[in-house]
Amino acid sequence: xxxxxxxxxxxxxxxxxxxxxxxxxxxxxxxxxxxxxxxxxxxxxxxxxxxxxxxxxxxxxxxxxxxxxxxxxxxxxxxxxxxxxxxxxxxxxxxxxxxxxxxxxxxxxxxxxxxxxxxxxxxxxxxxxxxxxxxxxxxxxxxxxxxxxxxxxxxxxxxxxxxxxxxxxxxxxxxxxxxxxxxxxxxxxxxxxxxxxxxxxxxxxxxxxxxxxxxxxxxxxxxxxxx
Amino acid sequence: xxxxxxxxxxxxxxxxxxxxxxxxxxxxxxxxxxxxxxxxxxxxxxxxxxxxxxxxxxxxxxxxxxxxxxxxxxxxxxxxxxxxxxxxxxxxxxxxxxxxxxxxxxxxxxxxxxxxxxxxxxxxxxxxxxxxxxxxxxxxxxxxxxxxxxxxxxxxxxxxxxxxxxxxxxxxxxxxxxxxxxxxxxxxxxxxxxxxxxxxxxxxxxxxxxxx
Numbered sequence: 001x002x003x004x005x006x007x008x009x010x011x012x013x014x015x016x017x018x019x020x021x022x023x024x025x026x027x028x029x030x031x032x033x034x035x036x037x038x039x040x041x042x043x044x045x046x047x048x049x050x051x052x053x054x055x056x057x058x059x060x061x062x063x064x065x066x067x068x069x070x071x072x073x074x075x076x077x078x079x080x081x082x083x084x085x086x087x088x089x090x091x092x093x094x095x096x097x098x099x100x101x102x103x104x105x106x107x108x109x110x111x112x113x114x115x116x117x118x119x120x121x122x123x124x125x126x127x128x129x130x131x132x133x134x135x136x137x138x139x140x141x142x143x144x145x146x147x148x149x150x151x152x153x154x155x156x157x158x159x160x161x162x163x164x165x166x167x168x169x170x171x172x173x174x175x176x177x178x179x180x181x182x183x184x185x186x187x188x189x190x191x192x193x194x195x196x197x198x199x200x201x202x203x204x205x206x207x208x209x210x211x212x213x214x215x216x217x218x219x220x221x222x223x224x225x226x227x
Numbered sequence: 228x229x230x231x232x233x234x235x236x237x238x239x240x241x242x243x244x245x246x247x248x249x250x251x252x253x254x255x256x257x258x259x260x261x262x263x264x265x266x267x268x269x270x271x272x273x274x275x276x277x278x279x280x281x282x283x284x285x286x287x288x289x290x291x292x293x294x295x296x297x298x299x300x301x302x303x304x305x306x307x308x309x310x311x312x313x314x315x316x317x318x319x320x321x322x323x324x325x326x327x328x329x330x331x332x333x334x335x336x337x338x339x340x341x342x343x344x345x346x347x348x349x350x351x352x353x354x355x356x357x358x359x360x361x362x363x364x365x366x367x368x369x370x371x372x373x374x375x376x377x378x379x380x381x382x383x384x385x386x387x388x389x390x391x392x393x394x395x396x397x398x399x400x401x402x403x404x405x406x407x408x409x410x411x412x413x414x415x416x417x418x419x420x421x422x423x424x425x426x427x428x429x430x431x432x433x434x435x436x437x438x439x
Contacts, residue, residue: 003301066421067414068382078406163287188297195286202285
């Protein structure tokens, strides 16, 4: 092996890498937030067994969970444009990631909602709590708290799969790297650098979720204790 | 879409299946070693396994594929796309399988270790005859669940020019210009591959919970 590593070309492009990093972060945060709302709503539908919506949601979840994200992104990006909708790559990336994250969040949140004991709800009803208050305080908050670790690892996976949106020409970190490597021909170095950036980003996300968890779930509980 | 196109997608789907199986075997062997290192009482081994898992799980598979693809060529090898892709997928699945199996091994009750060491089992026999047979039952549902992830993620092999189902869909779309039809059909094939696995995984999981 007589290859000489040359990182300077790739590192010289750092302002664009930084832009790509910010793009990735924005894309991820937007998709996580929207996907969380979509998934929680879907989980409530499934938990309440609302007649028609329940089957719609279950088909949505199974379809998304059993097809690759790449194909979903292609369908959103190329498919919607043939229907006459002119949408930016950015919008399609957020849409595809949100739909994807929503399906996984739905399954996780449903497990959380199912884990709340019926007696808790009956007790709340007996105390005269209103329906929305029961939903918020007795179901959603404790359920989210219980599945929070699973949610955060799913959200880190959303960040990692945001790299796939480079294939529908979204200029996030991997997309920027594709452009830089085609200009400098320093492919290995460029991808190694963004590999390190992604690694740092996933640690940053995990740390952020841990810190957020401390703020929104202040009560300390041992793992496995009942709600 | 005429018969030839279906045949083309069908052949490509076989490559998706083949690639998944090869990655599962490669990743399974490597992942098993990672899991054993991870539960090893020798601390540096466990740390090495943790580092491996953390690094691979923190990098997108797409970037891993690119690194493997370009890394081989600068190291002076010139392997076929199949080899680079299988190696990248093995490295990737080893990290996830290693973590799944680590959890399964550690969820076998500690008293099983203690009882078998009281009976004078050396460590390798403890693992082989006492711990692993119990861990396998716990590990099966999540392992099958991970196979679904693996089948879906083989679609990323398309970016380094490997012609499997997703790539075949792209090629077909470039000639037909009917993205909706083509990709829905591609998605349907993926669904037919993945849904049975998801179903089995779910059934295994509920039967495991019921038998516990």
